[in-house]
Amino acid sequence: MLYGVSMTSDLEGLYSALLDRQYQPALFGDLEGFHSTAGGYIACCPFHAERTPTLLIHGSRPGYFCFVCGARGDWIDYLLRRKKDLSYGDAVGRLESEAGIRISTGEVLWRSELLLSETLEAMQGRAVAELWSEIGLEARSYLGLRGYTQEEIEGMELGLAPAAQSLHESADAVLSPPIREAVLEALRASYGTQPVLTIPCRDAAGRLMGLYGRDIRGAGERAYRPLTDMTRLRHVPFLMHRARGHARIVVVQGFLDALLADRIGITGVVGVGRSGLTPDLLATTVRYGARKFLLSLDTVQATFQAIDRIEAAGCEAEVVDRPERYPDTDAYIRDNCINKFGKLLEKTIPAKEWLSRNHESSL
Ligand SMILES: [Zn+2]
Structure with missing residues (x-):
């Protein structure tokens, strides 16, 4: 293609x-x-x-x-x-x-991207080992409480960065000094003092270009923050590398939600952050073959906005009819057997119907 x-x-x-x-x-x-x-x-x-x-x-x-x-x-x-x-x-x-x-x-840009992705791969490899070590006990119980199985956590390639010190140690372990300084400077030093789950973020070709963090002691959207500079990924929906070539795309809000949906076998899943399906993210999915979008976003407003943009791009939108008591995709999947989310995707509501329903309910 x-x-x-x-x-x-x-x-x-x-x-x-x-x-x-x-x-x-x-x-x-x-x-x-x-x-x-x-x-x-x-x-x-x-x-x-x-x-x-x-x-x-x-x-x-x-x-x-x-x-x-x-x-x-x-x-x-x-x-x-x-x-x-x-x-x-x-x-x-x-x-x-x-x-x-x-x-x-050019060659300079190629080299800098290669260095970045290799460094992040090495760091993430170390973070994965940390998660399964003694240090990872609290994080593993957090994931256990959220209902993830060991197999799912492994498949999601989650890691753990215990604190700022660990970031520097892993950089020490994988890089020679002059390069290390340059890379560390490029990385936003936001690991902080709390342990965070590290979530690998790849570009459309699957190259590791950033790490997102999920504070295991925090709650809600605020608990997520970029651990590295995300400029190279601004236009790439999370998991785009797995959704390339799919005409039907399932859009969920939240990185762990997207990872879990992908992990349980839903194909063509991408994740978006709190800004929803931005024009840049939409353009990238369309470029890689998306024509129809099934939306499983967390708010009515984000859904309205996404439908608008998708239709303006000449594509088709449908809305996943998640029961109202579930605030996000992840909660729904966790509370139901796996196949139910797949079933839900077969019974989506066309955008037109969803819009008229939600206009009525907002009157
Ligand atoms: Zn060799």
Whole structure:
């Protein structure tokens, strides 16, 4: 699937188009022992001498990682490492001609994005380990009280950042000093003194570009805050990388709500924050194939606004008829058997009907 040239003059669009075509076999298929696994592919690593497959190639993002020699990076980085005389322009050119689109991202921007995503991956990996350690007891009981099972928490890739000190320690562990200072400066130092759940936020191509925090001692929307600079994700709905190519999109408000819905097998789910379905977020979902939106937002106002924007964009909107006693999607899913939310999605109300109903009730 191609996303028009003018819309995708960036790496995110290029990588998304190639991921949709499952480009990995074309790029890594010449490696000895290359074969598919549950999460992607595995092959013998070309960067150290060994005949056992140790190079993990992700199925859902443009990344690779050797768990023996530690080589890791994205597809452009892989091409550059394999052929020393290849320039950045050559590597991008090869991907561009495969995808049939051109991008304008220069080498400096590519490197800074790669460094950011690799750093965040390493930090999030550490945060996941923290959540399952002794330190994570309070956070795990919080999640348990909310009704999440261990399997769900693992599948949601949640982590725990105990406090500011831990952020610096994890940066120490994964980065060399000059880079570390630059990265730490770029990260908003808002870990604070309270432990927070870390929620990985990925761009449309699945690259980790930000971490959101959920204060386990706080309540409501205020409990959520960005832990890192979110500029690169301003236009990306949460979980967009899993919803690419779906014509039917389920929009839920709240990150844990979206993760849970995705986890229980609802396809095409994206999450939006307290600003609802903003024009930017809507444009991105439409660019990646969305035509029909099923709205499960927390307020009548957010629903009105979303319907307006969706219809103005020439798409179709329907509203999930969640019983009124449930304030959010998550509460509904938790209180009912899993299939019921799926059933609810089959009985949505067309926007027109919902609008007339809610105009009447507001009179
Ligand atoms: Zn290796």
